[in-house]
Amino acid sequence: MSDKSHVSMEQHVCIVCCKTFDTGSLLLDRRLRASMERYTTTGWGLCPEHQQRFDEGFIALIEIDPQRSGSASSSGRLKPEEAYRTGRFAHLRRSVFTDVFNTQIEDERPCVFVEPAVIDHLQAMVKPEEG
Ligand SMILES: [Zn+2]
Known part of the structure; x- marks a missing residue:
């Protein structure tokens, strides 16, 4: 069974610690094909911990x-x-x-x-x- 899906949880990689974390966004295949893995990394960001440091x-x-x-x-x-x-x-x-x-x-x-x-x-x- 394929674990691909037409939805995927978007993740970013923390630019500070290199951990991947959920952005809270869902990615949808526009044609609803099961084309995506469970998680898709789309770019760099700040994980909640390092976002907090930044905010501080x-x-x-x-x-x-x-x-x-x-x-x-x-x-x-x-x-x-x-x-x-x-x-x-x-x-x-x-x-x-x-x-x-x-x-x-x-x-x-x-x-x-x-x-x-x-x-x-x-x-x-x-x-x-x-x-
Ligand atoms: Zn981090």
Whole structure:
């Protein structure tokens, strides 16, 4: 028996922790064919936990291995799918982030990718919260 269906639960992948989570949306096959798996991942998002962190005014620092990551696009941003994550990340208050890096971040930006030494360096300075 096929477990395909004409409805599928939409999921996003959390850009911070890489867990998939339900968006609460249902995807429907327009012709009602049993064409879809039970879950369909459609893009990046923030899981409830990391959405909450974002809402509380934190930015996520996601540690990547620059050697194994793709090169940043012309805008200077690394695409999430091209980032080779080490699995480590930390949260920093946005106000602290802008002080430490002497840069502005867009309000809607939930995370930045950082090289391995950065989190260690920050821990010595401002003690970001890991996890
Ligand atoms: Zn998450």
